[in-house]
Amino acid sequence: MATLPASSAASLSSPGSSGRRRALNVRPFFEDKSRAFWTLQAVGWAGYLLLRSVSSISNGFTLELIIPVIVEAIVGYCVTLLLSACYGYYRQLPRVAGALLSVATLVVAAVLYATLNAFSFSLMKPGMAGISLTLVAGSLFINSVSLAGWSALYFAINYYLIVENQIDEMRALELQASNAQLAMLRYQLNPHFLFNTLNSISTLVLLKQTERANAMLSRLSSFLRYTLANEPTAHVTVAQEVETLKLYLEIEKMRFEDRLRTEFDIDPRAERARLPSLLLQPLVENAIKYAVTPQEEGAEICVRVRLAGERVQIGVSDTGPGLHEARISPSLSTGVGLTNIRERLVQAYGPEQRFETRSAPAGGFSVEIEIPFQLEDVNREAA
Numbered sequence: 001m002a003t004l005p006a007s008s009a010a011s012l013s014s015p016g017s018s019g020r021r022r023a024l025n026v027r028p029f030f031e032d033k034s035r036a037f038w039t040l041q042a043v044g045w046a047g048y049l050l051l052r053s054v055s056s057i058s059n060g061f062t063l064e065l066i067i068p069v070i071v072e073a074i075v076g077y078c079v080t081l082l083l084s085a086c087y088g089y090y091r092q093l094p095r096v097a098g099a100l101l102s103v104a105t106l107v108v109a110a111v112l113y114a115t116l117n118a119f120s121f122s123l124m125k126p127g128m129a130g131i132s133l134t135l136v137a138g139s140l141f142i143n144s145v146s147l148a149g150w151s152a153l154y155f156a157i158n159y160y161l162i163v164e165n166q167i168d169e170m171r172a173l174e175l176q177a178s179n180a181q182l183a184m185l186r187y188q189l190n191p192h193f194l195f196n197t198l199n200s201i202s203t204l205v206l207l208k209q210t211e212r213a214n215a216m217l218s219r220l221s222s223f224l225r226y227t228l229a230n231e232p233t234a235h236v237t238v239a240q241e242v243e244t245l246k247l248y249l250e251i252e253k254m255r256f257e258d259r260l261r262t263e264f265d266i267d268p269r270a271e272r273a274r275l276p277s278l279l280l281q282p283l284v285e286n287a288i289k290y291a292v293t294p295q296e297e298g299a300e301i302c303v304r305v306r307l308a309g310e311r312v313q314i315g316v317s318d319t320g321p322g323l324h325e326a327r328i329s330p331s332l333s334t335g336v337g338l339t340n341i342r343e344r345l346v347q348a349y350g351p352e353q354r355f356e357t358r359s360a361p362a363g364g365f366s367v368e369i370e371i372p373f374q375l376e377d378v379n380r381e382a383a
Contacts, residue, residue, distance in 0.1 A: 030161055037084070040157075041077065041080065041081070044150070045073050045076060045077045045080075046073075048073055048076065048146065049069065049070065049073035052069045052072065052073065053066065053069055053070075056069050067120075068117065068120050068121045071116075071117070071120040072117050072120070072143075075113060075116050075117065075120075076113060076143070076146060076147075079109050079112065079113050079147070080147070080150050082109070083105065083106070083109055083147070083150070083151065083154075084154065086101075086102075086105045087102060087105075087151070087154060087155075090102050090105075091158070102151070106147060106148065106151055109147055110140060110143055110144040110147050110148075111136075111140065113139075113143040113146075113147060114136050114137075114139040114140035114143045114144070115136055115139075117139040117143060118135040118136045118138075118139050121135065121139070122135065196285070197216070197220055197251060200216065200254070200255045201213050201216050201217060201220075204216065204254075212254055215254060216251055216254045216255075219247065219250050219251045219254070220251055222247060223244070223247050223248055223251065235274040235275060235276055235277065235374070236274065236275070236276075236277040237271060237272055237273065237274055237275075238266065238270050238271050238272070238273050238274075238275060238305055238312070239266075239271040239272070240277070241275060241277060241278075241279065241280055242264060242266055242271075242280075242303070242305075244277070244278070244281070245280050245281055245284060245303065246264075248281050248284065248285075249262055249284065252288055256288070256292055256293075256298060258298065259292055259295075259296075259297065259298025259299075260288065260292050260298055260299075260301070261298065261299070261300040261301070262300070262301050262302075262303070263300060263301070263302045263303070264302075264303050264304075265302065265303070265304040265305070266303075266304075266305045267305055267306045267307050269307045270305045270306065270307040270312055270373075272375055273307065273312045273373050273374060273375065274374045274375065274376070275312070275314070275371060276344055276345075276348055279314075279341060279344065279345075279369075280303060280314070280316060282338075282340055282341055283316040283338075283341060283367050284301055284303070284316060286338065286367075287299070287301045287316060287317075287318035287320065287365070288301070290318075290320055290321075290365070291318035291319065291320020291321070291365065292318075292320070294320070294321065295320060295321070299318050299319045299320045300318065300319045301316070301317070301318045302315070302316070302317045302318070303315070303316055304316075304317075307373060309373075310372065310373045311370050311371070311372065311373060312370070312371050312372070312373050313368070313369070313370050314368070314369040314370070314371070315366060315367065315368050315369070316366065316367045317364060317365065317366035317367070318364060318365055318366070319363065319364050320363065320364065320365055321363050322359040322360060322361075322362075322363045322364055322365050338357065338367070341355065341367075341369075342355050345369065345371070348371075349371055349372060352371070352372050353369070353370065353371050353372075354368070354369065354370035354371075355367070355368075355369055356368045
């Protein structure tokens with residue numbers, strides 16, 4: 001019997017889909033507000049008619065009892081249509097004024113409803129001399145309860161939809177803020193990488209090694225073309241990420257030559273899994289900075305990707321000196337590397353990700369990442 005006002009249907013936006021289904025999700029029913037209103041109105045008053053008819057028939061089936069009940073349901077249906085129009089208008093007014101007008105309208109509607117019901121009942125009683133105060137008072141109680149219940153459900157449904165709409169808007173704003181933060185984290189990588197690469201190119205130019213400088217510029221151009229082609233909130237496959245990483249390492253091998261040794265161990269089953277683009281490049285760059293650069297013999301960097309059930313396990317390790325005070329000193333780093341990756345993973349997967357760093361006593365440093373196995377693109381994370 002409680003309904004959604006047709007007049008206020010346009011004031012509530014249609015609900016958006018949520019990532020996780022609630023236990024009770026009635027939002028699809030209210031996507032078409034007008035249809036929901038007329039459906040609830042028809043079903044509610046049909047149920048009211050059925051209950052009143054059963055109550056009357058229990059006292060004996062006579063037209064004098066059934067017809068007034070039918071008229072009562074029809075009148076109630078029409079009265080609540082007027083109430084819905086009034087309530088829809090009152091909701092646009094200040095809260096106190098709207099509440100007072102709603103109560104006053106409910107009282108007037110209950111009196112009108114009781115009067116009409118008393119009149120229809122008197123017509124079925126040939127011996128009655130018109131409407132009496134006693135007859136109106138007798139109908140007023142049950143009609144007041146009916147309209148009050150209808151009004152309560154009316155406001156409850158509208159309040160629920162308003163709250164749900166505000167929750168959707170809040171989630172949309174949170175998603176925009178999250179994507180903005182992730183885009184910022186992603187764009188931090190380009191200046192960080194460019195500083196090191198351009199510094200190397202500058203050194204080659206000063207040493208008059210123009211061919212190597214040109215080759216490095218050409219590879220740098222290809223690498224930046226890839227980074228600019230991807231949206232900051234997109235994901236790429238493991239295969240694409242590895243190819244990009246190899247392109248980056250070709251640039252670095254121009255600097256370190258045989259001192260930089262790489263190994264890739266990629267599970268073919270995990271190649272189609274998606275992850276934030278340029279997720280591994282800062283880890284490899286970190287290994288080059290702290291494992292290859294300080295050692296005369298260089299170091300080996302290993303990139304491993306494994307599929308374990310519904311989880312993708314990623315590891316980046318090196319054979320450098322391991323974790324020490326100089327490695328984590330803020331004065332020797334831009335602070336982008338590991339912190340950037342950790343924040344991106346938290347933003348992308350929340351508690352469903354794992355990020356760990358390890359340093360062996362005999363030397364070597366490794367980063368272990370575990371993320372959900374996903375084959376479809378994800379719009380939440382910044383690539």
